[in-house]
């Protein structure tokens with residue numbers, strides 16, 4: 454678990470005009486601006502061992518240059534550079550939002566960052582503007598990941614306090630698994646790009662969310678309600694507009710491929726690789742007749758996933774799907790509505806002998822952990838978290854759901870926590886090998902139900 458609590462004092466402690474003046478080459482510096490013109494953010498995204506991207510949305514046209522400093526060395530603020538150019542966060546286009554990249558960072562290192570305007574004034578750091586770069590790919594380093602889905606205004610508390618609870622547990626990453634906001638029905642928001650944009654903008658500006666955005670890298674896929682209408686698929690008429698908006702609000706490491714449209718992407722953190730699926734853009738209608746032509750993923754996305762899983766050198770391969778992959782016990786959307794696609798995915802893992810795979814999902818408006826025993830395969834496990842802040846769904850007891858790992862059902866608003874542990878040589882638990890543990894937490898951050906522990910050694914073909 455990382456320890457950030459000492460950072461805010463460092464951040465505020467160095468805010469002297471004299472220090473910035475002598476360090477940055479700007480002589481006409483006064484003080485931090487009194488009030489931030491940001492509507493939402495800054496938000497961290499697309500974190501690697503040597504770079505990070507920072508997103509923000511303003512209330513009026515404005516432009517900032519990004520500055521960083523090494524957090525633990527009481528270093529000087531330096532202009533962040535991308536290539537040979539200063540890293541500019543330009544919020545002066547449509548919607549007054551944008552993203553900029555900071556490059557040239559050291560792996561596994563802590564940095565503070567700030568936004569400086571054209572007069573040399575920096576925005577006050579209200580939420581804790583710091584980050585830790587990822588380790589070099591393949592490095593065995595413990596880390597924690599929080600994840601969730603379904604965040605809207607229909608939950609118990611419209612202020613969505615769950616984000617403060619997530620932030621308090623200090624995850625290294627936060628994953629959004631879909632229905633990250635809801636295009637709502639009274640105005641059929643999914644039929645008008647301006648309304649979809651307004652919905653994203655208001656969802657992103659929730660005050661309880663801002664600290665998590667400021668110092669925890671965010672990664673997201675979508676589900677039906679933040680893509681289009683209920684159960685929407687590739688026939689959704691505004692899918693291109695919706696994708697454009699999604700990319701503007703979620704600067705993920707990639708969005709599909711040049712040859713295949715969609716928002717799917719992958720990234721690696723140490724010895725774990727994440728595969729974020731797009732289960733909407735290329736999807737056939739749920740009620741289509743099953744067969745080879747009824748797809749959940751487009752042909753290009755299948756090829757990308759198959760090659761990615763087979764070529765991965767990561768210990769754990771985390772397949773992230775908006776809707777549940779393994780569940781076969783209820784009437785709501787799952788991969789089980791696409792039997793051939795479900796079989797193709799599970800067969801891929803088995804027949805290509807891909808080790809270390811497990812699934813994350815959301816959508817269900819309950820939380821649970823599922824397990825499927827397949828002859829000739831290692832047990833497949835899925836962790837589902839939903840909702841972050843939305844109405845609760847129907848829940849069946851463990852006795853009615855043989856697939857569920859006992860005592861993992863959550864019937865309150867919740868988020869999931871994953872702890873990846875890689876015992877060091879010589880450690881008492883070294884012989885155990887890498888271990889993943891999972892647990893759901895409620896809006897107060899309290900753990901719910903049973904913890905599930907998965908040893909990498911149990912996820913071998």
Ligand SMILES: [Fe+2]
Nearest residue numbers: 603632678816
């Ligand atoms: Fe939902």
